[in-house]
Amino acid sequence: MPGRDEKNNPGFRLIDRRGFLKGAALGLMSMALPHRSDASFWEGFFQKHFREMNSEEIREVIKRLEKEYKEKYKVDFNIKTTKPLPGVLFGYGLDISRCIGCRRCVYACVKENNQSRDPQIHWITVLRFRKGEKWVSNLEEADKYYYPDRVPEEGYFYVPVQCQQCENPPCVKVCPTQATWKERDGIVVIDYNWCIGCRYCMAACPYGARRFNWGEPRIRREEINPNVHYLGNRPRYRGVVEKCTFCIQRTREGRYPACVEICPVGARKFGNLLDPKSEIRYCIEKKRVFRLKEDLNTFPKFYYFFAI
Amino acid sequence: MADIYQPIRNFFITLKQITVGNKWYYAWVGFLSLLVLIGVVSYIQQLNRGLILTAMRDQVSWGLYISNFTFLVGVAAAAVLLVIPAYLYNFKPIKEIVLLGEMLAITAIVMCLLFIVTDLGRPERAWHILPVVGAMNFPSSLLAWDVISLNGYLIINCIAVFYTLYRLSIGKEYKMSVIWPIVIISIPWAISIHTVTAFLYNGLSSRPFWNASILAPRFIASALCSGPALMLIIFQIVRKVSKMEISDTAIFKIAELIAYAMGVNLFLFGAEFFKEFYSGSIHLAPMKYLYFGLHGHSNLVIWMWVALIFNVTAFFLFLRPKTRENFFALNLACVLIIIGVYIEKGMGLVVPGFVPGTLGEIYEYTPTGLEKNVTIGIWAAGALFFTLFLKFALPVYTGELRFKAPENEK
Numbered sequence: 001m002p003g004r005d006e007k008n009n010p011g012f013r014l015i016d017r018r019g020f021l022k023g024a025a026l027g028l029m030s031m032a033l034p035h036r037s038d039a040s041f042w043e044g045f046f047q048k049h050f051r052e053m054n055s056e057e058i059r060e061v062i063k064r065l066e067k068e069y070k071e072k073y074k075v076d077f078n079i080k081t082t083k084p085l086p087g088v089l090f091g092y093g094l095d096i097s098r099c100i101g102c103r104r105c106v107y108a109c110v111k112e113n114n115q116s117r118d119p120q121i122h123w124i125t126v127l128r129f130r131k132g133e134k135w136v137s138n139l140e141e142a143d144k145y146y147y148p149d150r151v152p153e154e155g156y157f158y159v160p161v162q163c164q165q166c167e168n169p170p171c172v173k174v175c176p177t178q179a180t181w182k183e184r185d186g187i188v189v190i191d192y193n194w195c196i197g198c199r200y201c202m203a204a205c206p207y208g209a210r211r212f213n214w215g216e217p218r219i220r221r222e223e224i225n226p227n228v229h230y231l232g233n234r235p236r237y238r239g240v241v242e243k244c245t246f247c248i249q250r251t252r253e254g255r256y257p258a259c260v261e262i263c264p265v266g267a268r269k270f271g272n273l274l275d276p277k278s279e280i281r282y283c284i285e286k287k288r289v290f291r292l293k294e295d296l297n298t299f300p301k302f303y304y305f306f307a308i
Numbered sequence: 309m310a311d312i313y314q315p316i317r318n319f320f321i322t323l324k325q326i327t328v329g330n331k332w333y334y335a336w337v338g339f340l341s342l343l344v345l346i347g348v349v350s351y352i353q354q355l356n357r358g359l360i361l362t363a364m365r366d367q368v369s370w371g372l373y374i375s376n377f378t379f380l381v382g383v384a385a386a387a388v389l390l391v392i393p394a395y396l397y398n399f400k401p402i403k404e405i406v407l408l409g410e411m412l413a414i415t416a417i418v419m420c421l422l423f424i425v426t427d428l429g430r431p432e433r434a435w436h437i438l439p440v441v442g443a444m445n446f447p448s449s450l451l452a453w454d455v456i457s458l459n460g461y462l463i464i465n466c467i468a469v470f471y472t473l474y475r476l477s478i479g480k481e482y483k484m485s486v487i488w489p490i491v492i493i494s495i496p497w498a499i500s501i502h503t504v505t506a507f508l509y510n511g512l513s514s515r516p517f518w519n520a521s522i523l524a525p526r527f528i529a530s531a532l533c534s535g536p537a538l539m540l541i542i543f544q545i546v547r548k549v550s551k552m553e554i555s556d557t558a559i560f561k562i563a564e565l566i567a568y569a570m571g572v573n574l575f576l577f578g579a580e581f582f583k584e585f586y587s588g589s590i591h592l593a594p595m596k597y598l599y600f601g602l603h604g605h606s607n608l609v610i611w612m613w614v615a616l617i618f619n620v621t622a623f624f625l626f627l628r629p630k631t632r633e634n635f636f637a638l639n640l641a642c643v644l645i646i647i648g649v650y651i652e653k654g655m656g657l658v659v660p661g662f663v664p665g666t667l668g669e670i671y672e673y674t675p676t677g678l679e680k681n682v683t684i685g686i687w688a689a690g691a692l693f694f695t696l697f698l699k700f701a702l703p704v705y706t707g708e709l710r711f712k713a714p715e716n717e718k
Contacts, residue, residue: 177433
């Protein structure tokens with residue numbers, strides 16, 4: 001039986017003729033009939049780019065997707081397409097002096113945004129640095145695989161990294177199909193139904209923020225978050241790229257991103273960069289902020305600072 | 309009145325030509341078909357389970373497929389090394405074989421497209437990259453440029469080859485007035501396909517190893533080594549198995565040109581090596597990973613030194629008239645250069661772009677068996693395509709195979 005063994009050795013092995021024919025037939029079938037009705041398949045195949053659809057077409061697509069998700073996950077999804085709010089440009093602040101490296105943000109994000117549990121996908125990477133070692137611009141000493149019993153650890157500090165929502169995003173520049181773009185509120189989004197999975201954006205991103213669905217994403221039914229946004233946390237497909245969207249499904253409705261809400265030490269700040277009275281503007285004006293890899297001129301809207 | 313059955317008859321003549329051969333021909337075609345089959349079976353597995361069956365991961369998100377793609381763009385571009393002496397300098401011995409160079413270019417581009425599609429997470433959505441029906445991100449994305457330049461080059465070479473073959477098949481010489489514009493376009497276009505492919509990597513400021521201005525010139529220089537080296541071997545096989553005559557003069561001239569190209573390639577490599585190691589900034593890391601290993605990770609080190617030694621050896625073998633005019637040394641040098649450039653412009657170019665990663669992580673990429681099988685399958689498909697193509701084109705070229713000219717062609 002394939003399965004466990006095949007996982008360990010995915011390479012080709014000599015298989016008998018029947019096995020080959022079965023494999024070939026299954027392969028062709030999965031191309032032609034991926035477990036849904038024919039009409040739905042062709043509608044999906046010919047689905048237009050999100051920004052080229054009118055509201056009527058979007059409504060139809062949402063209806064079809066909700067049906068497909070229902071079939072696949074046995075959960076009723078509510079897929080929103082909330083538009084950017086006028087006069088809003090989202091910005092993020094992260095207080096390195098407070099972060100304790102507990103990774104609660106990582107898992108809150110996974111839960112909120114329906115990341116695949118197996119294979120495991122995280123949008124937030126927490127880097128650990130030894131105090132005194134070089135860390136500004138050279139991240140070679142960073143360790144993302146730390147597993148202590150307690151955090152924070154003596155002699156270390158932590159720098160969480162996620163999509164920096166650049167004002168000048170290299171990923172958007174290189175995407176050959178315009179499947180990723182920057183919305184008016186500054187959030188860089190992906191149309192998971194338009195992405196062809198070439199991964200050029202992953203090569204272009206200086207922050208390692210983009211994740212690819214190398215295998216079929218899997219989430220247990222009871223762990224699904226059914227309140228989703230088309231451009232955000234709706235379940236993704238195998239073979240497409242995904243990334244942090246500042247919790248677009250929450251923030252466009254005036255809520256905080258899940259990572260901001262969960263942070264036990266208040267290291268994470270979020271708000272409207274265009275609002276002079278916002279918390280993020282306070283941080284930028286009162287603290288000494290910096291952004292990652294400023295030499296690349298990507299102009300992230302993700303500010304790091306030291307409050308203490 | 310024109311004979312309406314003529315096209316059908318011609319089709320059967322063509323079919324007979326490519327399906328009837330001696331036992332060596334059948335053995336070769338059978339062997340390649342078997343490899344193609346292995347590739348197809350492996351690719352079907354990949355379609356079923358996803359790219360997770362490869363060793364690529366978020367840290368190293370391009371691997372063996374894109375490496376082969378990059379190398380083959382170089383092979384395709386190398387036809388220009390025949391076109392220039394043949395048409396611009398009217399060098400007769402090479403003019404007689406330029407057709408083979410163009411056919412190899414077509415084959416290489418087809419293989420490039422196969423490698424790209426194989427690498428896609430959603431191959432069925434590949435049409436999204438096209439203009440009009442899709443949403444081609446032109447001129448912003450270099451991948452869009454690559455789609456245009458590669459397909460344009462494919463079309464140019466198809467026109468050149470099929471026009472020439474058509475004229476020859478009805479027993480006529482081709483008209484220079486038709487070929488000349490194609491030649492004039494094809495020379496800069498050949499340079500462009502490799503330049504654009506280099507820019508595809510070059511433009512990414514996130515990857516210091518690729519973000520070096522020397523990248524495109526090095527691409528061109530190494531392409532003008534590996535492609536012609538492959539052609540030299542093919543020429544010798546062709547003149548052995550067919551009646552086509554390929555003069556030693558042409559072969560030795562090409563070998564000499566390879567020597568110059570490799571000289572430039574090694575010089576540019578030296579310039580890059582010096583700059584990185586002497587200045588020793590943090591951007592040295594990928595280069596250090598390649599040639600000496602980084603933090604104990606040294607998967608590619610042995611390969612890179614092999615490539616360098618092969619390239620240098622081949623350079624001297626091609627440079628000395630005495631060795632390049634000795635067929636043993638010549639063929640040895642060809643093999644060395646093909647392997648050397650395959651490593652250097654394949655895995656040796658793609659992987660260090662990702663090592664260390666943008667967040668400093670080192671992920672050592674070693675292709676899985678499945679990736680290797682798919683890769684072998686595509687190479688076999690290319691070889692099979694080229695074989696069948698030659699089986700038809702060579703007798704047309706030598707005059708053994710002729711078709712009846714339509715009435716209006718006088």
